[in-house]
Amino acid sequence: MTTAQHPAGTRTVTEIADWLAERVAYYLEIAPEAVDRAAQLSDLGFDSVYAMTLSGDIEEWLDVEIDATVAWDHPTVLALAAHLHERCA
DSSP states (O other): OOOOTSSGGGHHHHHHHHHHHHHHHHHHOOOOOOOOOTTTTTHTTHHHHHHHHHHHHHHHHHHHHOTTTTTHHHHHHHHHHHHHHHHHH
């Protein structure tokens, strides 16, 4: 679904968390269900390259400009989803 069809501001925290978990799983080559949404991304194996790539993916998906450090500033899927939801509201 494109951003034009589903504006960022109408996405729920759960939708954002689901998408983030899928992206994290993709980068780490694990099943989305294996992503502990409350765990620190660094504890899951995320590094700076993944974090920067995720930032770019978020910008494209939500059509919003964010800092490249957003994954470190909000270091869990749940924290990042809440931040992005608030940012896009």
